[in-house]
Amino acid sequence: MNIHEYQTKRIFSRYKIPVPAGHVAHSDAQAVAVAESLGGERWIVKAQVHAGGRGKCGGVKLCNSLAEVKEFADKLIGSDLVTPQTGPGGKRVRRVLVEDAQDIKQELYLGCLIDRVTQRITVIASAVGGMDIEEVAASTPEKIIKESVDPAVGLQDFQCRKIAAGIGLTGKQIINAATLMKRLYRAFRDTDALMAEINPLSLLADDSLMALDGKMNFDGNALFRRADITDLRDFDEEDSKELDASQHDLNYIALDGDVGCIVNGAGLAMATMDAISFYGGKPANFLDVGGGASPDKIANAFRIVLTDSNVKAVLLNIFAGINRCDWIAQGVVQTLREQSVDVPVVVRLAGTNVEKGWEILFSSGLEFIHADKLDDASRKAVEAARGSA
Numbered sequence: 115m116n117i118h119e120y121q122t123k124r125i126f127s128r129y130k131i132p133v134p135a136g137h138v139a140h141s142d143a144q145a146v147a148v149a150e151s152l153g154g155e156r157w158i159v160k161a162q163v164h165a166g167g168r169g170k171c172g173g174v175k176l177c178n179s180l181a182e183v184k185e186f187a188d189k190l191i192g193s194d195l196v197t198p199q200t201g202p203g204g205k206r207v208r209r210v211l212v213e214d215a216q217d218i219k220q221e222l223y224l225g226c227l228i229d230r231v232t233q234r235i236t237v238i239a240s241a242v243g244g245m246d247i248e249e250v251a252a253s254t255p256e257k258i259i260k261e262s263v264d265p266a267v268g269l270q271d272f273q274c275r276k277i278a279a280g281i282g283l284t285g286k287q288i289i290n291a292a293t294l295m296k297r298l299y300r301a302f303r304d305t306d307a308l309m310a311e312i313n314p315l316s317l318l319a320d321d322s323l324m325a326l327d328g329k330m331n332f333d334g335n336a337l338f339r340r341a342d343i344t345d346l347r348d349f350d351e352e353d354s355k356e357l358d359a360s361q362h363d364l365n366y367i368a369l370d371g372d373v374g375c376i377v378n379g380a381g382l383a384m385a386t387m388d389a390i391s392f393y394g395g396k397p398a399n400f401l402d403v404g405g406g407a408s409p410d411k412i413a414n415a416f417r418i419v420l421t422d423s424n425v426k427a428v429l430l431n432i433f434a435g436i437n438r439c440d441w442i443a444q445g446v447v448q449t450l451r452e453q454s455v456d457v458p459v460v461v462r463l464a465g466t467n468v469e470k471g472w473e474i475l476f477s478s479g480l481e482f483i484h485a486d487k488l489d490d491a492s493r494k495a496v497e498a499a500r501g502s503a
């Protein structure tokens with residue numbers, strides 16, 4: 115789960131990581147009020163969307179007057195910001211962060227993430243932070259410093275000093291940086307984060323360090339024990355189909371193919387996607403309906419899959435263990451009667467109550483394509499999608 119920059123900075127503050135004074139605003143008038151209350155003469159106004167790359171695409175601006183703050187906030191709020199990370203449609207800006215502008219001496223990079231190879235938290239740093247960090251990582255990886263943290267003892271002082279020296283800091287800066295790294299590590303660990311990033315981590319005129327940007331991403335499987343983090347979820351930023359699915363206890367991931375998939379079990383769903391690809395097709399989604407799916411749940415699964423206008427055929431592939439084929443079949447019948455399904459539907463049923471399931475489907479008189487095995491079903495679904503495209 116992702117959160118906004120202003121929310122990340124609130125978490126940083128809680129862990130005493132220095133951030134600029136600032137506040138979120140939902141309108142241009144509010145942005146001006148925030149700037150006024152901050153005082154000073156220069157402010158940074160930043161679009162709050164779940165995507166980076168804003169600085170290069172008009173989502174961040176240094177403003178030298180309240181009039182400029184008003185003008186820029188007005189322009190941003192309600193607009194769709196397109197960055198390399200948003201996709202071509204962009205992301206709707208619903209709020210901005212207004213902050214005290216800082217004088218930057220140097221832009222560094224500092225981040226923590228879970229390294230799946232070592233199965234440890236890794237601290238990553240670079241002397242060349244800022245808006246070109248992706249380019250730096252790709253073309254000069256030697257400029258990126260990494261330190262793996264032993265979970266039994268946590269991030270050690272010597273590791274922090276090593277990282278700080280490695281990114282060219284000296285004297286007092288090293289002590290500042292080491293303290294900040296340990297705080298970031300703690301914030302990361304205490305919130306079940308998957309990623310915490312400060313880019314730029316800025317060295318200011320007085321040699322102090324400040325997080326001018328902040329990004330955190332959390333493990334969705336740990337949210338049940340992180341109510342304070344769950345509260346930060348912004349549903350506006352999420353794929354509406356995926357959200358709809360999660361509210362109906364369905365695991366749905368949107369993809370870009372044209373064969374809609376409704377399957378039980380993550381393993382079978384993956385195998386079904388592989389089989390579709392094997393026959394030259396492309397899955398439109400991953401969808402696991404889980405065990406014991408009721409007819410209503412199947413109907414919801416169809417509804418969600420069919421809101422994707424790229425879908426040219428639907429493959430329902432059920433290997434019923436905990437599930438019951440008769441319930442699934444009732445769900446299909448309910449769907450075909452109540453929803454306008456204008457693409458071919460391929461059904462493959464196996465397992466518990468399979469005879470009853472087919473009986474319900476065949477006696478309904480509704481139109482569907484019968485399939486016997488995974489192989490047969492996938493081939494028929496790919497052909498059906500081609501035929502109706």
Ligand code: GDP
Pocket residue numbers: 134158160165166167168169170174176214215216217218221244245313314326327328
């Ligand atoms: P991103 O492009 O989405 O990662 O947005 P950032 O929050 O990183 O902002 C982009 C750039 O704006 C940073 O790399 C800085 O160069 C600049 N910036 C952000 N805050 C300040 C500030 O307080 N003062 C100055 N001078 N520049 C800033």
Ligand code: MN
Pocket residue numbers: 166167244313314327
């Ligand atoms: Mn940034």
